[in-house]
Amino acid sequence: MIAPPKPDLITVNIDGREIAVPKGTNMIEAARLLGIEIPHFCYHPKLTVAGNCRMCLVEMGLPALDPATKQPLMDPATGRPKINWVPKPTIACFTNAAPGLHIRTTTPLVKDCREGVMEFLLINHPLDCPICDQAGECKLQEQATGYGRGFSRFVERKNVKPKRTALGPRVMLDDERCILCSRCIRFCQEVAKDDVLGFVDRGSYSTLTCYPGRRLENNYSLNTVDICPVGALTSTDFRFKMRVWFLKTTPSICAESSVGVNTEVWSREGVIHRITPRRNDEVNDTWMADSGRLLYKQVAAAHRLTEAKVAGTGVPADEAVVKAADLLKRGGVAVVGSGRSSVEEQFLTRKLAETLQAPAWLVGRVGQGDGLLISADRNPNVRGALVTGLIKAIPDVGDATPPSRSSGDGGVADPAGIRVGGLASLAAQIDAGKVMAVLSVGEDLVEAGLTAAQLGKAAVVYLGTHANATSAAARVVIPALTVFEKNGTFINQQFRLQKFAAAVPGPRGVADDLVTLSRLVHAAGGPALAGEVNGLWATLAAEVRQFAAISFASLPATGLLLDPAEFAGLRFAEGETLHFKPAAGAPR
Numbered sequence: 001m002i003a004p005p006k007p008d009l010i011t012v013n014i015d016g017r018e019i020a021v022p023k024g025t026n027m028i029e030a031a032r033l034l035g036i037e038i039p040h041f042c043y044h045p046k047l048t049v050a051g052n053c054r055m056c057l058v059e060m061g062l063p064a065l066d067p068a069t070k071q072p073l074m075d076p077a078t079g080r081p082k083i084n085w086v087p088k089p090t091i092a093c094f095t096n097a098a099p100g101l102h103i104r105t106t107t108p109l110v111k112d113c114r115e116g117v118m119e120f121l122l123i124n125h126p127l128d129c130p131i132c133d134q135a136g137e138c139k140l141q142e143q144a145t146g147y148g149r150g151f152s153r154f155v156e157r158k159n160v161k162p163k164r165t166a167l168g169p170r171v172m173l174d175d176e177r178c179i180l181c182s183r184c185i186r187f188c189q190e191v192a193k194d195d196v197l198g199f200v201d202r203g204s205y206s207t208l209t210c211y212p213g214r215r216l217e218n219n220y221s222l223n224t225v226d227i228c229p230v231g232a233l234t235s236t237d238f239r240f241k242m243r244v245w246f247l248k249t250t251p252s253i254c255a256e257s258s259v260g261v262n263t264e265v266w267s268r269e270g271v272i273h274r275i276t277p278r279r280n281d282e283v284n285d286t287w288m289a290d291s292g293r294l295l296y297k298q299v300a301a302a303h304r305l306t307e308a309k310v311a312g313t314g315v316p317a318d319e320a321v322v323k324a325a326d327l328l329k330r331g332g333v334a335v336v337g338s339g340r341s342s343v344e345e346q347f348l349t350r351k352l353a354e355t356l357q358a359p360a361w362l363v364g365r366v367g368q369g370d371g372l373l374i375s376a377d378r379n380p381n382v383r384g385a386l387v388t389g390l391i392k393a394i395p396d397v398g399d400a401t402p403p404s405r406s407s408g409d410g411g412v413a414d415p416a417g418i419r420v421g422g423l424a425s426l427a428a429q430i431d432a433g434k435v436m437a438v439l440s441v442g443e444d445l446v447e448a449g450l451t452a453a454q455l456g457k458a459a460v461v462y463l464g465t466h467a468n469a470t471s472a473a474a475r476v477v478i479p480a481l482t483v484f485e486k487n488g489t490f491i492n493q494q495f496r497l498q499k500f501a502a503a504v505p506g507p508r509g510v511a512d513d514l515v516t517l518s519r520l521v522h523a524a525g526g527p528a529l530a531g532e533v534n535g536l537w538a539t540l541a542a543e544v545r546q547f548a549a550i551s552f553a554s555l556p557a558t559g560l561l562l563d564p565a566e567f568a569g570l571r572f573a574e575g576e577t578l579h580f581k582p583a584a585g586a587p588r
């Protein structure tokens with residue numbers, strides 16, 4: 001484990017209470033630490049300050065200094081430094097913590113400012129809350145209730161602006177709800193680096209739009225929906241599908257790549273309705289890619305495996321496990337693990353390989369990184385396989401030019417340009433007759449480069465979530481759970497151990513992968529290991545050096561950095577992303 005560095009602290013005073021905060025902390029954030037809310041719309045902790053909504057107005061003061069000595073003047077009545085209060089209100093979002101800084105957030109002047117700003121914002125905002133998709137998470141609605149005057153003096157007609165404008169394939173704009181905070185514009189400029197949005201016209205007629213001939217279609221477009229404080233921007237995938245107060249959220253990790261974006265999965269009665277980013281300042285800030293938000297669709301995919309089969313016939317899962325163990329115990333076995341499996345599953349896969357005295361492979365998955373939140377390594381957990389000892393080297397997916405799907409010599413490219421492979425030596429061993437049975441834990445061996453002919457030469461046991469060429473060829477098929485249906489951990493590109501939780505139950509009758517794998521280990525003659533995550537972590541902490549003193553329950557929500565030193569000589573696929581730089585001198 002690696003401890004984070006300690007910041008420089010300075011003391012500020014908010015509403016008479018002192019707090020020490022890191023130098024330069026924004027005063028909205030400093031107040032938040034004291035449990036004091038400074039209402040705001042345009043401020044966002046991960047964007048530059050625009051200062052255009054004026055909702056965060058506060059009174060500000062600094063210690064008065066003696067002009068001669070430059071020392072603070074003392075107030076004889078209180079015995080404390082005298083404060084020079086600025087006569088006009090100041091926006092808190094553009095004020096950073098400085099030594100001795102004082103702010104007041106509850107005075108009559110501040111209250112009057114907030115009421116005035118709310119009244120102005122609501123002049124042209126439609127009163128369509130009952131049919132607005134933002135209901136339940138609308139900052140304008142919340143702050144009108146908390147800080148508004150409760151009535152309007154506006155008797156003229158409201159402006160009418162464009163409704164239901166598709167800014168791009170995934171984002172819809174209701175312009176009359178827009179409060180012109182410019183968060184979406186700044187996000188596109190500063191984070192997505194796709195300067196596509198802007199305001200046109202002046203005053204009450206200001207309108208958000210795309211530049212002529214452009215569309216909001218970058219792979220981060222849905223972050224504008226997340227940060228829009230009102231219902232102006234909505235997701236075409238989610239809008240009008242479900243009221244948010246019916247949904248529960250579960251912390252999860254995006255499995256799209258080794259960045260390990262922290263997410264929240266929103267579900268109701270076993271059905272997932274959307275995925276949004278979860279803040280982790282060390283990994284993804286408050287952002288995630290659009291493509292990662294769609295991964296939940298795999299849960300209800302039509303080709304989901306829900307029944308254990310032996311030789312194509314449905315059997316109880318226990319019987320399939322026994323048949324699989326019998327088949328694998330005959331010898332000449334190879335184990336293929338997955339970089340999409342959790343740390344716990346990879347540990348059990350290693351135990352199974354040891355029990356069977358079988359060599360283990362891992363399927364590699366390499367694509368183009370986007371320099372932001374999708375890395376070149378499209379497996380979320382290759383480092384888990386290294387740390388648990390399932391593999392010793394990074395899978396080699398072959399050269400830049402992908403070989404053909406039928407060659408079986410190192411990798412194939414899928415339609416998204418992701419190269420999948422790493423089984424070239426396994427293919428050779430099957431061809432040479434040295435491997436007669438293959439256990440695949442969650443990987444389609446054909447997608448990974450084995451040919452149908454090679455699969456025909458080996459008895460295949462497949463533990464997986466969806467039907468594919470491997471499940472079709474397998475002697476034994478055991479259905480498994482998706483990342484949304486189980487508890488576990490991944491180790492991301494920074495060697496950060498991060499946990500995810502089950503958001504929805506798996507299909508009826510499908511056992512947790514840990515249960516299936518631990519039963520397989522035992523049936524193959526190995527040790528009895530826990531088939532659930534908390535119990536298994538006692539074994540992981542005892543047997544894996546990097547996990548000493550760690551338990552699943554105590555793992556922080558933002559993860560724990562492991563020491564990557566022992567893997568420094570390996571050639572990882574990732575280039576630079578938002579909070580990751582490949583180590584200097586690392587092999588590339």
Ligand code: SF4
Pocket residue numbers: 177178179180181182183184185208224227228229230232233
């Ligand atoms: S659409 Fe939303 S995020 Fe964009 S400027 Fe308007 S209110 Fe702000």
Ligand code: FES
Pocket residue numbers: 039040041042043050051052053054055056057091092093094
């Ligand atoms: S938050 Fe909008 S001006 Fe400060």
